[in-house]
Amino acid sequence: MISTITDSVMAGMTVTVEGHRDILGLWIGDGGEGAKYWLQVLTEIKNRGAADVPMLVCDGLTGLPDAVNTVWPATIVQPVSFTSTLTKSDRVPPFAIQTPPAA
Structure with a gap:
């Protein structure tokens, strides 16, 4: 039987001052989006060595x-x-979406 999971996945990414990109982790959104949940996630990141975060970009969490x-x-x-x-992307008219050529 196929089931659908509706939990969100939060991705933590970083760009260092040298310009290197890295994924800090993925968290399943079962803890809500409150300060208590985020404090747990950010403390985990800090304990893994992120001593300073000059800027954080987020989607209104x-x-x-x-x-x-x-x-x-x-x-x-x-x-x-x-x-x-x-x-x-759901507002793109169907004629604007190109389908790959048949093999």
Whole structure:
């Protein structure tokens, strides 16, 4: 039997001052989006060696700004809207989507 899972997956990514990109981790969204959940996630990241986070970009996740400022008080939180960007693809007219040629 096939079932659908509706939990979200949060991805933590970083770009170092040298320009290197890395994935910090993936977290299944079973803990909600409150400050308590994010404090746990960010403390885990800090304990793994992230001594400083100058800027954090997030998609309006509730509780995240408070949690990040508890773990790293000097961090600048920049909210953006990833969701609206991702959902705009459903507004692309069908004729604009190219199908791959038949093999």
